[in-house]
Amino acid sequence: MAEIVSTEVTHNRWSKLTVATIRLPDGQLTKRDIEDHGEAAVVLPYDPARRMATLVRQFRTPPFHVSGDGMMLEPAAGRLDEADPEACARREALEETGLRLTQLEPVACVWTMPALSTERAWMYLAPYAEADRVAAGGGLAEEHEEIEVLELPLAELAAMADAGTLTELKLLLLVQTLRLRKPELFP
Structure with a gap:
């Protein structure tokens, strides 16, 4: 059985970076990095009547740093500021997409990057109707999110997948789960 021998926090801002010294089952010592920024909730709102989904597009620094293209198409998501992941999913959907979601369909709670991060993401699908759009969305100004709200046909998302x-990855997982659970929505 592996054992954590010691930990040292090397950075603590939006996320905390820790170096852990691990004793492996064979007795050898090694070091591993741990990134921690809390848990998240992720939701893909879809309109079953019109066969559309509401997504966000926003700039992400890590993909930009690696590939030069930082604009990411994503489901609404955010860190849990509350204990209830469903409340977080609803809050993030309202802030980012302007949709007031009532029904959430749980998909899974997944480790997003287990080799490095402590983040678990609570994943949901959520049906909506046009009447559920109660705000413009776009995120919070104080968080400098500059989110573009997009509504795309489910057939287009399936073709992109x-x-x-x-x-x-979270968008891909949610689109494919929606295809498996509700194939009638994809012509």
């Missing part, structure tokens, strides 16, 4: 052009 099949073509390998949905590059944000």
Whole structure:
């Protein structure tokens, strides 16, 4: 059985970076980095009547740093500021997309990057109707999110998944889950 021998916090801002010294089952010592920024809730709102989904597009520094393209198409998501992940999913959907969601369909609670991060993401699908759009969305000004709200046909999202052009993993997972659970929404 592995054992954490010691930890040292090396950075603590939006996320905390810790170096852990681990004793492996064979007795050898090694060091591992741990990134911690809390848990998250992620939701893909979809309109079953119109066969549309509401997504966000926003700038992300790490993809920009690596590839030069930082604009990411994503589901609404955010860190848990409350104990209830469903409340977080509803809050983030309202802030980012302007949708007031009532019904959430749990998908999974997944480790997003277990080799490095402590983040678990609570994943949801959420049906909505046009009457559920109660605000413009776009995120909070004080968080400098500059979010663009997009509504895309589900068929287009399926085609993007099949073509390998949905590059944000949580979005890909939610689109594919919606296809499996509700195939009648995809012509």
